[in-house]
Amino acid sequence: MSNRKIIVLxxxxxxxxxxxxxxxxxxQKLEVAQQLKxxxxxxxxxxxxxxxxGDFQAVQQIVKSVGDSVSITALARAVKNDIDSVYExxxxxxxxxxxxxxxTSNVHVEKKFNRSKDAILQxxxxxxxxxxxxxxxxxxSTEDASRSDFEYLWSTIEAVVKAGATMINVPDTVGYAVPxxxxxxxxxxxxxxxxxxxxxxxxxxxxxxxxxxxxNTLSAVRNGADKVECTINGLGERAGNASLExxxxxxxxxxxxxxxxxxxxxxxxxxxxxxxxxxxxxxxxVNKAITGDNAFAHSSGIHQDGLLKDKNVYEIMSxxxxxxxxxxxILTARSGRHAFKNAVEKMGFEPGEGxxxxxxxxxxxxxxxxKKEVYDHDxxxxxxxxxxxxx
Ligand code: KIV
Ligand code: ZN
Numbered sequence: 090m091s092n093r094k095i096i097v098l099x100x101x102x103x104x105x106x107x108x109x110x111x112x113x114x115x116x117q118k119l120e121v122a123q124q125l126k127x128x129x130x131x132x133x134x135x136x137x138x139x140x141x142x143g144d145f146q147a148v149q150q151i152v153k154s155v156g157d158s159v160s161i162t163a164l165a166r167a168v169k170n171d172i173d174s175v176y177e178x179x180x181x182x183x184x185x186x187x188x189x190x191x192x193t194s195n196v197h198v199e200k201k202f203n204r205s206k207d208a209i210l211q212x213x214x215x216x217x218x219x220x221x222x223x224x225x226x227x228x229x230s231t232e233d234a235s236r237s238d239f240e241y242l243w244s245t246i247e248a249v250v251k252a253g254a255t256m257i258n259v260p261d262t263v264g265y266a267v268p269x270x271x272x273x274x275x276x277x278x279x280x281x282x283x284x285x286x287x288x289x290x291x292x293x294x295x296x297x298x299x300x301x302x303x304x305n306t307l308s309a310v311r312n313g314a315d316k317v318e319c320t321i322n323g324l325g326e327r328a329g330n331a332s333l334e335x336x337x338x339x340x341x342x343x344x345x346x347x348x349x350x351x352x353x354x355x356x357x358x359x360x361x362x363x364x365x366x367x368x369x370x371x372x373x374x375v376n377k378a379i380t381g382d383n384a385f386a387h388s389s390g391i392h393q394d395g396l397l398k399d400k401n402v403y404e405i406m407s408x409x410x411x412x413x414x415x416x417x418x419i420l421t422a423r424s425g426r427h428a429f430k431n432a433v434e435k436m437g438f439e440p441g442e443g444x445x446x447x448x449x450x451x452x453x454x455x456x457x458x459x460k461k462e463v464y465d466h467d468x469x470x471x472x473x474x475x476x477x478x479x480x
Pocket of ligand 2: 104325
């Protein structure tokens with residue numbers, strides 16, 4: 090197992106909860122937090138406490154519930170009131186972390202804030218200095234980093250690190266980056282950061298607007314990011330955030346390529362996905378990588394035949410690795426004799442041999458041609474329709 094550990098921050102309860110319709114009540118948030126603890130995430134971002142009293146109290150409850158064993162953070166804009174709210178809501182956690190966000194791109198500085206670059210940089214430095222009077226651990230997010238002018242981005246990072254920031258988070262806020270470019274950005278920041286202060290943790294936070302959040306996150310890991318921010322099922326603002334299950338399994342399945350590991354309990358991934366889907370009411374797309382219903386379902390005859398000979402022929406990971414049952418062979422008109430025979434035997438029947446089996450298989454194909462999928466009860470019907478079923 091690799092020595093280089095990647096820290097996993099889950100922000101399902103903050104960025105994930107920003108999804109329209111995904112609002113959770115306190116009890117539901119506590120259920121998610123407990124599951125994130127079972128999943129062994131390193132840090133839970135529990136909310137945005139300055140946004141409402143309800144959010145503030147929910148963060149406090151999460152701290153009470155899991156804050157003795159998981160590091161807890163919450164989000165603040167670079168203003169004193171927000172930082173105070175975060176501090177008051179997380180201060181009883183064993184390892185609390187204040188998270189400050191402030192934009193670095195021209196469009197943020199000029200349009201969102203209508204201030205000068207120097208003024209925004211100073212605002213960030215003041216926020217970090219203030220947060221450091223409250224807690225030792227402060228993360229600074231350079232919002233919209235991927236669309237920022239590199240030298241200004243670096244000046245900001247340098248200044249907030251000198252002011253005491255212990256983690257620098259580089260967000261691709263609007264999902265604009267592409268993997269090669271984002272990896273390059275992280276490599277350049279990492280080279281300078283290691284010279285400035287090699288204790289500071291470099292983190293990434295990617296959005297999925299172009300469907301590249303996971304790829305960008307993994308590219309960042311390969312180029313020196315020590316920490317990844319993700320959500321269960323990829324929930325999050327607009328098209329969502331990098332999906333925790335995809336990033337974690339990407340690192341695990343391709344450990345030799347990435348040369349690192351996470352401490353995530355991967356057998357809890359499927360349960361986490363199902364719980365978050367159930368509580369938010371947001372379905373997981375059936376073909377979603379890792380946790381979609383079809384992620385381990387095989388329907389083509391060629392694939393089914395190969396899998397029955399050796400699972401490695403068509404599986405790069407086992408469903409058991411993520412807490413699922415063994416592979417699923419879906420019977421359709423494209424299934425072959427091998428898969429059909431396997432299904433018959435699994436139901437405890439003798440498939441017969443030679444012409445007898447061939448006749449049965451042809452009946453199965455005729456049935457399969459008239460349906461999308463053939464279920465166990467259909468096979469049962471085929472096998473029993475000419476027999477007397479004991480009363
Ligand atoms: O997308 C973003 O930039 C954020 C920050 C608060 C990290 O969510
Ligand atoms: Zn975000």
